[in-house]
Amino acid sequence: MNDAPRITAASWMMIAALAFIWGGTFLVTEVALTGMPPFWIAASRIGFAAIVMLVIWAWRGFLLFDTRPSRADLLTTFAISGLSGAIPFALLAWGQQHVTSGFAGVSMASTALIILPLAHFLVPGERMTWRRVLGFVVGFIGVAILIGGQAFETNGGTLETAGRIACFGASSCYALSSILMRRLPAVDAIGLATILLLIGSLYSIPLALIADGPPPMPTTDILLVLLFLGLVPTAAANFLRVLVVRSAGPVFMSLVNYQVPVWSVVLGALILSEPLPPTLLYAMVLILAGLGLSQYGALRRLFGKAG
Template structure:
């Protein structure tokens, strides 16, 4: 796919929805982990999402590529399936045992900074201008301020360095998968979402079995939570992610990673009565300024069309 990114009001609505959805996922995941182990949680939500998407894909005729794809596209598809969901899910599940939650949040925010140089060299129409780079750096600083002291403080764990590397590696996986997804030839978005989840399920289920053994049957509440995680932040959000990357590009998609920690903080305060950090307003301002600078051209075109 070589056409330039097409950023519309629909694109902004989709990334806003993804930011809110994934920001709320942290709260729901905490509930699920009371009744199931981390790797089986990842395998369960991915497996449920894959089964659901296969049913939808089948009803629409199992369409995938518009024309027979070249061999390198099929190889890229397999790589995206691993890098977009399975591998980062497992890296984060393992890494967060030894790092602070703040460091994991900063790692996810760094996806934008990873995608930017990759897209500059590998995706047509995604040039790394000074304004765009400066905007992403400002947004990243805003996320660090929002998370506060937890961003880089030590957890004291013996495997902390390895855990941090796992979290950063997960962020790299997300960045690489976004670039590869954008470079695929013409493809049906529902078919692509389904195939990626199937590949991820084929990776995570056997690894969960090897690492954690056979799981005990979770209670009803945990099963309902896993189903919700599979339906909304995995199946539905994965399809939205595909649509955004394929239409608006991986750089635009990466601004979602600045929203996730912001929504996580706001929802934690609203639903769990967690205290709001005193730096919230300044962090929000920096994130919004960063997003505005990095997407200045898209906003100008959008408001120009609206006017």
């Protein structure tokens, strides 16, 4: 796909929805971990999502590539499926057991900084400019301020270093999968999202069996949590992610990672009655400034047309 990214009002609405959905996923995952091992959480959410998307894809007639795909396109699709689902889900679920939640949040925000140089060299129309770099750095600083001291503090665990590597590995997987997804030829978004989840299930279920053994029988509450994880932050969000990456590009998609921690903090306050950090306002100003600075051209075109 060689056409330039197209950032529209719908693009902004989709990344706002994704940020809200994924911002609450950390809370739900913590609940799931009370009754299910981490690798089976990853396998369950991908498996449930794959079933839902398969039904929708079948109803649409199994549309996928507009033209006959090459062997390289098929191999790339297999690689994307692992890098965008099974592998990072498993890495993050395991890593969260050994690092602070603050560090996990910062590692996810680093996805944007990883994508920026990759897209410059690998994706047409995604050149790295001083304004874009500055905007991404300002946004990342905002995330670090929001999370506070726990972002980089140690918990003293013996597996903390491995947990940190796992979290950054998950971020790198998301970054690389977005780059590869953008480079695919013309493809149906629902078909691609379904294929990624189906192949991801082939990765994640054997991995869960090897790492965690047979799955425990979940309680009704845990089963409902797993269904939610599969339907909303996996099936629905995966479809939205494909739409954004394919239309607006991986760099624009990565802006979600700066918004997710804000929603995570706000939802924690609303649902769990956690105190709002005093740095929330300053962090939000920096994050919004970073978003605006990095996407100055797109915003100018958008509001220019609106006016």
